[in-house]
Amino acid sequence: MPEGHTIHRLAQECLERFAGWTTRVGSPQGKFADSAALLDGAVLDGVDAHGKHLFLGFEGRGWVHIHLGLIGKIAFDGDAVTDTVRLRLVGGRHGDQAMNLRGPAACELITDGEKQAIHDRLGPDPLRAGDDPGRAYARISRSRISVAALLMDQKVLAGVGNVYRAEVLFRHGVDPFLPGRALSRPLWDAMWADLVVLMREGVRTNRIDTVRPEHEPEAMGRPPRRDDHGGEVYVYRRTGQPCLICGTEVRTRPLANRNLFWCPTCQPPAPESALAADR
DNA sequence: AGCTCATGGCGAG
């Protein structure tokens, strides 16, 4: 579920549903009950998103900092209230809007200062207007770590997860094991610009689509394909299947506890790739 | 009923 596009979309949705109105705040599951009691009845007056971090502002009472982790989910409307709901909001103009949060890695009430500290330790986010790709490149270009690992490091770049990582590397023909220091500035700028477009589209459609029209199966004379995760992608979770462009079997390998996917033909290793510190 | 896996990230060793 959650890469940065999901979080930014949720921020927008919370703003539209709840902002400006007093909000009932509860924690059916109990782990957020003390803070929920402090917030109950406050006006939700602002939202923010940075990478995979979501912030809900309650007038005069601080921010609820939410991180969904790998398995957290937010549902709205008629979603059933079960004993796993960590945070429940009810409010809006007619008091009939509802939000349920389940399974988050973080759900905590924090101050402005604590919120700022989170922003300070995150890298630039392609979905935050004005964020500077140069800040990410400053770290990438100094690192011997693979570009695949760097793209997932939220201190380097905020919001990209396992799907966007695999797909942006594919779209630019970059070998995942290329050390960051071997990535040129123009190539990085192109990848960033691509992420801005892909992730904005992800916010709009609520899914990750990365396949260019000319590579759609129909355009390539192949039968249509449906992914079980909702979007159309080149390599993510397509292990052993033919690359949509060249037909080579998509490969996978765990890197830093996560599965990495790539096409060894479209993303050929550079000489420096053998030297990545983390391969 | 129990296992594995998932678009994350943390802290201990």
Add this chain to the structure above:
DNA sequence: TCGCCCTGAGCTG
């Protein structure tokens, strides 16, 4: 590098 936290879906029995 590993184990662990959170929940639920999709398998296997």
